[in-house]
Amino acid sequence: MVQLVRTAESGRMATITRHDKTVAYVLGAEQLTGLLETMEILAAPKAMQAIRDSREGKGTYYTLNEIAG
Numbered sequence: 843m844v845q846l847v848r849t850a851e852s853g854r855m856a857t858i859t860r861h862d863k864t865v866a867y868v869l870g871a872e873q874l875t876g877l878l879e880t881m882e883i884l885a886a887p888k889a890m891q892a893i894r895d896s897r898e899g900k901g902t903y904y905t906l907n908e909i910a911g
Contacts, residue, residue, distance in 0.1 A: 846858070846868045847868070849868070850868045850869055850870040850873070851870050852870070853870060853872070853873060855867050855868070855869055855873070856868040856869075
């Protein structure tokens with residue numbers, strides 16, 4: 843069990859198996875937080891539209907001077 847936690851803390855996903863079949867995964871807190879944040883973004887239609895627009899070159903870009911005023 844200690845090794846599973848160390849593996850997860852190091853940023854790798856630990857796999858728990860029973861009879862050679864995967865039954866669970868152990869993720870570190872940082873990795874889980876990142877996964878949840880990604881899921882939140884993917885579930886937000888406006889965020890996804892902004893990502894699509896950016897990939898298609900439709901985004902609006904500003905220089906640092908324009909932002910800083």
